[in-house]
Amino acid sequence: MAVVWICGFEMQSKREGAPYPAAANLSIDTTIKRSGNASIKVIAPSGTQGAIELYSGANSGKYVNFGFRFEAAPSVARQIHGYAGYAGWITVRLNADLTLSVYDNTTLIGTTSFALTAGTWYWLGVRHTSGTGVFLQVDDVDAVSGTVSTDDSIGSGVLGCQYTEASALTLWFDDFIASTDGFLPGTTKMALLVPASDGSRSTLWTNGTGGTTNLYDAVNNIPPAGLATETATSQIEHAGGAAGTLDTYVAVMTSYATAGLGASDTVIAVQGLIVWGEDVSTGTKLLSYYGNAAPTWTGESSIDVSTGDGSGATLNYLSATPDNWNERHSAVKTTGLGSLYGSSAEMAVNRPETASRVASVCFMGMYVVWTPYVEPPVSMVVPRRVYPQLIPH
16 A cells, blocks of 8 residues: 555644644644544634645645544535645535535536434545546445546645635544555554654753753653743754764654554554754754664655744744744655564654754654454354264174
8 A cells, every 4th residue: 555645633733734724723632533642623614714735746645535524514515625726636525415525626526325424433535536436435435436537636635625615614634644546444543653762862962951861751742842942841952063974863662552553453654753943043954864663764864954834943832923843744654564563663863964053853753554453254164064974784
């Protein structure tokens, strides 16, 4: 399974994606969730957007699965997934009668023959690639089929009401998985591993107040706790000025067993997350991150910490104003995984330069997706009974 993106909102940050129109229409819900510890709640007032875009363009997944729940029926149909605008761009709408309709831009592909129920989690699968076949699954059941002539290159990462239909709607989304080659079953599980102990530390890596032990406790906060004025548990830092370029901090992550993986379950994908920033905006501060063990995976190398969400001295991560903390996602690893039940992953961050400016990290994490083991059915074949041969007298 070629998974290309994972998001369970387990970092409990509204900024795991780009919000429409503003973060005020999004909130993290730790009470109503499909799995794990949190979901994203989307409130779309009548005539107003309320959506989140987890990725766009090059990261587009041709097949997406996600948990979906709504509070009440809309008075008119509202788009709840995808981005319309051109032929081949796939969208899903929740209708006033609680059926779901799938569109190729503005052309109807089909509508479900059944209605959904408010207050219930559903496992939706939506196809965003051209051809003939199933374009919507609901709880692993094929629900809408049709033909589309053009691939969707933009909208598969949009969850919520990206348009402004005249009906208020409250939605929840959870356990989003995008792949390039098919749907995943509703039994699929997801967890976010976070640092549970220190693995190894080069001398210049410290916590926010210069401490040299228990650095993991500064990068496992949910949500991240990065601050403008550092504490020992808000972030870790590298002051720069190393003699070489191999200065690395390695964190040992939550064990797979603790995260819920069973002994016979199979891991199908992992993806690394990191949040970093800088004390001052002058000069570059390069960092790299990667999976160090169980499994190894490739993150990003020699990235300026100001790249992405903007440059400048970090403010408080949970501040309402832009804070210049930069959330990064690795590519998804899907090969060489198998059973990792008895292991604990290791994640590393490295300062690959000798410049003497401070770079900070306030979160390290790793999403893991797995399929639970299913016991094979018990054979119903009745063994043949053999009787002794009768010997005539």
